Amino acid sequence: MNRFEDNYFIEQVLSGNVSAYSSLVDRHKDMAFSIAFKVLRIQEDAEEVAQDAFLKAYQNLDKFKHEAKFSTWLFRIVYNTAISRTRKKRPDFSPIDERTMGNLTEDDIHENLEQMSSEEQQNMVTAAIDRLPEDESAIVTLFYMDDNSIDDISEITGLSRSNVKVKLFRIRKKLSAELHRNMLNQAMA
Amino acid sequence: MTTYDSRNEEFIRRMVQRTALKKPSDDFTSRIMEIVMADSIPAKSYISNIYWYLIAGAASVAVMMMIFPSWTLFDLDFSAGTASPEKFAGMLNSATHMMSGFTALFTGFKNGSVFLLVAVALGLLFGIDQVLKKFTPDKHFIF
Numbered sequence: 001m002n003r004f005e006d007n008y009f010i011e012q013v014l015s016g017n018v019s020a021y022s023s024l025v026d027r028h029k030d031m032a033f034s035i036a037f038k039v040l041r042i043q044e045d046a047e048e049v050a051q052d053a054f055l056k057a058y059q060n061l062d063k064f065k066h067e068a069k070f071s072t073w074l075f076r077i078v079y080n081t082a083i084s085r086t087r088k089k090r091p092d093f094s095p096i097d098e099r100t101m102g103n104l105t106e107d108d109i110h111e112n113l114e115q116m117s118s119e120e121q122q123n124m125v126t127a128a129i130d131r132l133p134e135d136e137s138a139i140v141t142l143f144y145m146d147d148n149s150i151d152d153i154s155e156i157t158g159l160s161r162s163n164v165k166v167k168l169f170r171i172r173k174k175l176s177a178e179l180h181r182n183m184l185n186q187a188m189a
Numbered sequence: 190m191t192t193y194d195s196r197n198e199e200f201i202r203r204m205v206q207r208t209a210l211k212k213p214s215d216d217f218t219s220r221i222m223e224i225v226m227a228d229s230i231p232a233k234s235y236i237s238n239i240y241w242y243l244i245a246g247a248a249s250v251a252v253m254m255m256i257f258p259s260w261t262l263f264d265l266d267f268s269a270g271t272a273s274p275e276k277f278a279g280m281l282n283s284a285t286h287m288m289s290g291f292t293a294l295f296t297g298f299k300n301g302s303v304f305l306l307v308a309v310a311l312g313l314l315f316g317i318d319q320v321l322k323k324f325t326p327d328k329h330f331i332f
Contacts, residue, residue, distance in 0.1 A: 021225050025218045033213040047213050054221050059228070118207060125204045144205035172201050 006070040032078045038137040039082035053078040076156045128178035136171050
C-alpha cells in the first residue's frame with residue numbers, strides 16, 4: 001500500500017471531504033479484519049473490532065502524526081482492541097509443541113507440501129496458522145501477508161524488535177511442527 | 190540466519206502468501222461510512238498541543254510570580270519592579286511593572302483563589318476550543 005496515497009485521502013478527509021474515508025477503509029479493511037480474526041477467531045467479533053478500529057481512527061484522524069504509516073497506526077488500534085477483547089474471553093486451544101518434529105526433516109515437509117494441490121496446501125497452512133496463539137497468528141499475517149517490517153510489527157504489537165524477531169523464529173518452528181503433525185494425520189487417515 | 194533457516198523462512202513465506210486474507214462482509218465499508226457521515230468532521234484542533242503546553246507554562250510562571258512576588262535565580266533578582274540584568278533591563282522593567290499592576294489586582298486573594306482563577310481560565314480556553322472544533326464544519330487554523 002502506498003503511504004502517499006493514504007496521506008492524500010487523510011488530507012481530503014481533514015479538509016472536509018468525508019467520503020474520501022471510504023477509500024481508506026477499502027484499502028485496509030481486509031488486513032484489519034484479518035488481524036482481528038486471527039486474534040479473535042470469530043467472524044462477528046472480528047468485524048466488530050475492525051469496525052470500531054476504523055471509527056476510532058476516523059475520530060482521531062487529526063491526531064495522526066505522519067511519522068508512521070497510516071496502516072501501522074490503524075493496525076495497532078485493531079490489534080490492541082482485539083487483544084484486550086480476547087483477554088476477556090480467551091478460547092481454549094492446545095498449544096503446539098515446537099519440538100515434535102518426529103523423524104521427518106523440514107526438507108521432507110517442504111517436499112510433501114509442494115506436492116499437494118494448492119487448495120490442500122492452503123487448507124493445511126491455514127489450519128497450522130490457526131493453531132498458533134492469537135498474537136503469533138496475527139504476527140504471521142502482518143509479516144508474511146502484508147510485508148510489514150520488524151519495526152512496523154514492533155510498533156503495532158508494542159513488542160520490542162528483538163522480541164518480534166524471537167517470536168518469528170519460534171513461529172516458523174511451530175508452523176513446521178504443525179505442518180508435520182497434519183501430514184502425519186493425513187497419511188494415517 | 191543460516192542458509193537453512195533462510196530457506197525455511199522463504200518456504201513459510203511462500204506458503205502463507207498462498208492463503209487468502211480473510212474478508213469482512215460486503216457491506217462493511219458502507220456500514221462504517223454510514224456512521225462516519227453522521228459524525229462531524231475530525232477537524233484539527235484550533236490550538237495544537239504545543240500551544241497548550243506554552244499556555245500552561247506561562248500560566249504556571251504567572252502563578253509562581255504571584256505566590257512568590259520576590260525571588261532569585263542564579264543570583265539574579267526577580268523582585269517585582271527592582272533590579273534585573275542590564276541587557277534586559279528595559280524589557281524586564283516594563284514586564285515587571287505590568288506584573289506588579291496585575292498582582293495588585295490579586296493582593297486581596299488567597300493563593301487558593303489564584304489557582305482557582307487560573308484553572309477556570311484554562312478550562313474556559315479548552316472548552317471554547319472543543320466547542321469550536323465540534324460545531325465548525327470547515328477546518329481553520331488559529332495557530
